[in-house]
Amino acid sequence: MAATMMTLLAATLLLMSSEVANATLNYDGAAALTLGLSKLKPPVEEATTRIPTAEEVITRIQLVVEDIIN
Numbered sequence: 428m429a430a431t432m433m434t435l436l437a438a439t440l441l442l443m444s445s446e447v448a449n450a451t452l453n454y455d456g457a458a459a460l461t462l463g464l465s466k467l468k469p470p471v472e473e474a475t476t477r478i479p480t481a482e483e484v485i486t487r488i489q490l491v492v493e494d495i496i497n
Contacts, residue, residue: 479487
């Protein structure tokens with residue numbers, strides 16, 4: 428009985444470690460792909476990356492709501 432439990436425990440640990448390794452490889456692959464794709468993109472203009480102010484956001488929301496109403 429003890430040998431069966433130890434075998435089951437060892438098999439479970441091996442399965443868990445392979446799943447963790449697989450997830451790590453998938454994450455590393457996705458990160459490498461993302462990094463590679465970001466290297467291919469042209470540089471973004473600074474004007475397009477500017478964070479809008481609260482007033483600009485509120486104005487934009489008001490315009491969208493007015494468009495929906497009309």
